[in-house]
Amino acid sequence: MTPAHLSALEGGKSPAPRHHILSVLVENKAGVLARVAGLFSRRGFNIYSLAVAPTDEDGRFSRITIVVDVESAPLEQVIMQLDKLVNVVSIGELSPAEAVERELALVTVAVGPTERSQVIQLVGVFKGEVVGVGADRLTVMLAGRPEKIDDFEGLLEHYTVVELQRTGRIALPKLERH
Amino acid sequence: MKMTGAQALIKSLEMQGVDVMFGLPGGAILPVYDPIIDSSIRHILVRHEQGAGHMAEGYAMVTGRPGVAMVTSGPGATNIVTPLANAYMDSTPLIVVSGQVATPSIGTDAFQECDITGVTMGITKHNWLIKNVEDIPRVVAAAFHVATTGRPGPVLIDLPKDISNQTMEWYWPSSVDELDLPGYHPVIFGDPVLVGQAAELIAQAHRPVLYVGGGVLKARAAEALRALADRTGIPVVTTLMARGAFPDSHPQALGMPGMHGHYTAVTAMQRSDLLINLGARFDDRVTGRISTFAPEAKIIHVDIDPAELGKVRRPDVGIAGDCRRVIEELLLAMDARSDEPVVQDLAPWWRQLHDWQDRFPLHYADADGGAIKPQNVVEQLRDAAPVDTVVVAGVGQHQMWASQYWNFEYPYTWVNSGGAGTMGFAVPAAIGAKVGRPDRTVWAIDGDGCFQMTAQELVTASSEQIPVKIAILNNAYLGMVRQWQEMFYEERYSEVYLSPDLPDYVKWAEAMGCVGIRAESPEDVGPVIEKANAIDDRPVVVDFRTDAFEKVFPMVPAGASNDDIVVHPDQAAQQ
Numbered sequence: 001m002t003p004a005h006l007s008a009l010e011g012g013k014s015p016a017p018r019h020h021i022l023s024v025l026v027e028n029k030a031g032v033l034a035r036v037a038g039l040f041s042r043r044g045f046n047i048y049s050l051a052v053a054p055t056d057e058d059g060r061f062s063r064i065t066i067v068v069d070v071e072s073a074p075l076e077q078v079i080m081q082l083d084k085l086v087n088v089v090s091i092g093e094l095s096p097a098e099a100v101e102r103e104l105a106l107v108t109v110a111v112g113p114t115e116r117s118q119v120i121q122l123v124g125v126f127k128g129e130v131v132g133v134g135a136d137r138l139t140v141m142l143a144g145r146p147e148k149i150d151d152f153e154g155l156l157e158h159y160t161v162v163e164l165q166r167t168g169r170i171a172l173p174k175l176e177r178h
Numbered sequence: 179m180k181m182t183g184a185q186a187l188i189k190s191l192e193m194q195g196v197d198v199m200f201g202l203p204g205g206a207i208l209p210v211y212d213p214i215i216d217s218s219i220r221h222i223l224v225r226h227e228q229g230a231g232h233m234a235e236g237y238a239m240v241t242g243r244p245g246v247a248m249v250t251s252g253p254g255a256t257n258i259v260t261p262l263a264n265a266y267m268d269s270t271p272l273i274v275v276s277g278q279v280a281t282p283s284i285g286t287d288a289f290q291e292c293d294i295t296g297v298t299m300g301i302t303k304h305n306w307l308i309k310n311v312e313d314i315p316r317v318v319a320a321a322f323h324v325a326t327t328g329r330p331g332p333v334l335i336d337l338p339k340d341i342s343n344q345t346m347e348w349y350w351p352s353s354v355d356e357l358d359l360p361g362y363h364p365v366i367f368g369d370p371v372l373v374g375q376a377a378e379l380i381a382q383a384h385r386p387v388l389y390v391g392g393g394v395l396k397a398r399a400a401e402a403l404r405a406l407a408d409r410t411g412i413p414v415v416t417t418l419m420a421r422g423a424f425p426d427s428h429p430q431a432l433g434m435p436g437m438h439g440h441y442t443a444v445t446a447m448q449r450s451d452l453l454i455n456l457g458a459r460f461d462d463r464v465t466g467r468i469s470t471f472a473p474e475a476k477i478i479h480v481d482i483d484p485a486e487l488g489k490v491r492r493p494d495v496g497i498a499g500d501c502r503r504v505i506e507e508l509l510l511a512m513d514a515r516s517d518e519p520v521v522q523d524l525a526p527w528w529r530q531l532h533d534w535q536d537r538f539p540l541h542y543a544d545a546d547g548g549a550i551k552p553q554n555v556v557e558q559l560r561d562a563a564p565v566d567t568v569v570v571a572g573v574g575q576h577q578m579w580a581s582q583y584w585n586f587e588y589p590y591t592w593v594n595s596g597g598a599g600t601m602g603f604a605v606p607a608a609i610g611a612k613v614g615r616p617d618r619t620v621w622a623i624d625g626d627g628c629f630q631m632t633a634q635e636l637v638t639a640s641s642e643q644i645p646v647k648i649a650i651l652n653n654a655y656l657g658m659v660r661q662w663q664e665m666f667y668e669e670r671y672s673e674v675y676l677s678p679d680l681p682d683y684v685k686w687a688e689a690m691g692c693v694g695i696r697a698e699s700p701e702d703v704g705p706v707i708e709k710a711n712a713i714d715d716r717p718v719v720v721d722f723r724t725d726a727f728e729k730v731f732p733m734v735p736a737g738a739s740n741d742d743i744v745v746h747p748d749q750a751a752q753q
Contacts (some may be wrong), residue, residue, distance in 0.1 A: 030307070035299055042300045044293040080485035086304040086324060136451060 019048055020075050021099055021171045023092040024064040024082065028054055030086045036064060037104050039085060045069075045078050049168030062088060065170045092173070099171040104143040105153070106131070110160040111138050119159060137162060183311040184209040184342040187275065188217050190318035194349055198237065198245050198613055200230035201265045201279050204250025205290055207277030209342035222613065222642050227254050229606040229635040231261020234608030235270050239593045240568055241619075242398065244271035244325050245610060252290030252388055255336075256297065260600060263301040265332035267597025268419060269299040269396060271325040272332035280308060280340035295336050303331030319350070319356040327363025329483040330396055365482065368499035368507055375495045376454075376478045377511040381480040381520060383452035383476070385527045386412045389435070392419030392596070393457015393481060399502035400424070403456065406505050409512065410521045413531055417458050419596045422586035430532065436464040437734045438578040441538035441745060444732065447472050448533055448740045455479040455502045456674065460490035461597070468665040470739035480504045538753075540582055541726065541746045545700040549725035552576065552651040555581040559649060560619060564592060567619040568611050572604035572628030575657040578730045580623040591618075602631030608646045611638045619647070619711075626652040626676055626683075633686065639717045640691025647710055648692075648719045653726040654678040662736075663731045678723055687719035696721040 026032045033052060035069065040047050046069035055063040068078055077089050109119050109124030123130055123140045126148065142152050146169050153164070181189070191199070193436055198220040203211040203310050211421060224230040234245025236589045241494040246269065249258050254277040265272040279288040304324050306317045313336075321333045328654050353356055394403055407414050407430050414424045414433040424431055433440035435447055447453060447464075453475045458464070465471040468490060479486070479493035480501055492552035497504055506689045512520045542553045556579050565587050567660045571577040571594040586592055593611050608622035612713050629650050639646055651657075660674040687694030697706040731746040745753055 031295065031299075034296065038299050074488070077485065077489060080487075084483070086359060086362050138384055 005160065018070050019096065020068050020070050021094040021096070021101065021169070022066045022068055022079065022082070023094060024066060025055065025089045025091075026062050027087040027089060028059055028062040028066055029087060030060070031046060033064070035085050035087060036066075036082070039081060040078075043078075043081055045090045049166075051168040051170050055059045065168070067169055080130050094171050094173060098174050100172045100174055101146055102143060103146045104141065104167045105149045105150050105164065107131070107153075107156060108137055108139045108141060108162040109156060110136060110162050112136065114122045115159055119156075122152075128152070179348040180345050180689065181348050182209065182213075182342065183314050183337070183344050183346060185213045185566040186311070186314045186346055186348060187318065187337065187342070188213040188219065189348065190315045190350070191246065192217060193217060193315075194318065194322045195243070195649040195705055196584065199246040199248055200233040200237075201223055201248030202230060202250070202254065204254045204277065205247060206279055207254070207275075207337070207340045207342075208250075209339060210248065210277065210337065211273070214421070220676055221248075221640065224606070224638050225634045226632070227257035227608075228260055228602070228753075229632055229638065230736035231258040231274065232264070232274065232603050232606035232632070233613070233635070234272050234274075235261060235265050235268075235687075236570065236593050236607030237456060237614040238270050238272060238610075239607070240590050240611045241614040242590065243614075244273050244322060246275070249274045249277070250290065250717050251279055251294070252292045254290075255292055255294040259297060259301070260598075262267075262298050262332045262334065264552060264598040264600045264603065265593050266301045266303070269330050269392060270332065270597065271330040273321055273325055274332065274334045276334060276336050277337040277342075278307065278336045279468065281338045282340070284338065291700030294334065298334050301332070302334050305334040305336065305663070307336045307383055308338065308341055311328050311341050314341075314346070315349055316351050316357060320359055323354060323357055323359070328362075329393075329481075365484065365498045366500045366503055368480065368504035369508065370511075372495055372497045373504065373507045373511050374687065375518075376497065376508060377515060379452055379476055379478055379495060380410065380412075380454065380512075381515065381518060382522070383661045384522050384524070385446075385447050385450045385519070386410075386452040386454060386524070387432075387450045387744075388412050388414040389417075389447060389453045389455045390420045390423050391417045391456065391458025392425045392499045394420055395457075395589055397457065397482070397501035397503075398589075399456070399500075402502050402505040402509070405509060409509065411524050412454070412521065413446055413528075415439070416586075417449060417461070417464060417593065417596075418581055419583055420458070421584075421592040422589045423588045426585040427587060429731060432535075435583055436461075437466070437736075438582065438730045438732065439464075440540065440582070440584055441732050441743060442531055442534040444734065444740050445476070445741050448531075450475045452476050455481075455493075456505065457481060459486050460483055465490070466734045466738055470624060470741060474735040490639055494695040495651075503574045508662055538745055538749055541731070541749055543748060545725070546699070547604055550697060550700050550703060552722070552724040553579050554579055554700070555649065555697075555722050555724065556623060558703050558707055559623070560584050561710055562704075563621060564619050567621055568608075568615060570594065570604050572622075572624045573599045573601045574625045575661065575730050576623050576625040576628070576652075578652040579651070585689040601625075604628055605646075605648060606633045606635045607642050608648065609635055612639075612644050612646045622646060622648045624650050625657060626650055626654065627656045629683070630676075630681070633690070636687065636690040636692050636717050636719070643715075644690045644717065645714050646691065646717050647713075648721065649710075650683055650721050651724050652678060652683065652721050653724045653728070655726055657726075658730070660726075664729070666735065683719060685720035687717075690717075692717040692719050694719050694721070
């Protein structure tokens, strides 16, 4: 598994050129995430990022959004192996062109007197938010398309990033216009 | 009716029709062992938990019913990891119940604690850690349902000791809908459109081969297969997991394909223009180097597990479904082709196949007064045994000779460890097979290396009066490894020599309550087999001192193309 923020920090680039998004509905039971993650490592599939949260009111199901590196294995094989897990209820496949994708990042930046206003300005340009202020640090938040967050991250390289955390992307199908 | 969790577990097993289970008690599973005293279920006390697992597998493979094993927590549970992995690779329905430390102790590194659901996640079809006593009947019913439907496989139920001791109101799920399995929907019937396309491909093929795997046995499809073969005249190869699914005496039977397969079976697949894969999975031991495997063949692939379709080789027609149902649908689709032929004229193909069969039959050099030839032992065992004998093997040279030289006429007469290649499988699996089919003669054909791994279970067999017969092809080596070192490592033999007489197998057998016999020269073989066959009140172990230099042929070297099959040196000139 390659945590999104690590590879993004290394290259400051968008995820692997050929990725797909799987939206996996699972039973909300102990150990289900371990079963899903274990399947990926066991079968030699790579996860680019992963986000998970309960998805219905009574908490019976969770949705796992997995960005899969489809160069590691044919997508169809990933889906069919995943579907064999007893706790996996259904799998939706979203190609990037057909999906609305969003991600959220929190970044703490070390700022001197001059950098402080520059960073605040940059956050304003990206329509982010300053969510924490310290004597010589700022924590900022940015939500948006993953590419936008990549760009923001790239621009922050001119400053001293103390900590950076990205959520990994979540996605839903694009709506039909007609 | 109020009862404890332990009582509910045993009652649930009874509700599932379990008649026998294999196990060994210990601290965390103690509460569950108490109601066994009052249960109709026969419990067979093993000497090592691995034995319990393989016995349950042997039982399942000959009966078609799931095998059940019970162990305690920690090392008891980890000792049965190998059978779970073995059953997972060979799609054998196996139910393991393991004790677990009490729920408040989970995660504290308590005595004999092990996260066995975590350990076995990748080698079970599913597993459950029970945290509420009320869940016990539902989970047991779900475990049997998952283990036996779709692609069968092993499951594990981990039961904490405090849950076993709590009380609950008894109930039993009345339908699958009550099992709380919202994500489990195995397919059964094949898509009729795809079945029609398969019939069309079969009608066009000039060099078709029925590539039959273990899925045909799991689906109980041997009769349907026979009908399909008779209807079409297409040659049949049966993989290591499918030996017995099609009678070896049938004129269309080409034998086993693969690394040590019959020359004609291997080469027919290689030259085929249509492989009809029924419940096989293009295993590397069958395909050889995949990029050069059956280059001209179109592929029809039928498997109950959709994930097998396209996993290794992309099918032209991939049908997810139960082999028996799909074969029956295919026969109906052929009936519907009233105006057109079901197959092409296969006579030219059969001329080619017969030519290969004539030139490259299975072959070994005669003993010529020297050491006993292991292949000859298998032939003599075969000829002296009833035709419905259950044959069990471990893993290695002896396993290949058993598969090659035995004639399998009926399904469920061959028990071996295929995918996992688990040495030590034979002795316990034979015991489980004999428990499942006490009416049958059960011969285990074992190697000396394998035998030493699990022989202690013969104590179980003696004390439980389970009269299995064990033939050790004792070549004093880890023979298959020795063969590879001879052929591919310039005869540099590294850590493969055992010893012909350390241990003394006859004395060891006698110490375990068995009859021990030895055959030291070729003329001993017949009389010794006759003596072994005459004993039916206790286990028999025969120590056949065989030729250490004998190798398994034909052979496709690992990673090589099936085109480069190596035949016996005596046949090389004809190649």
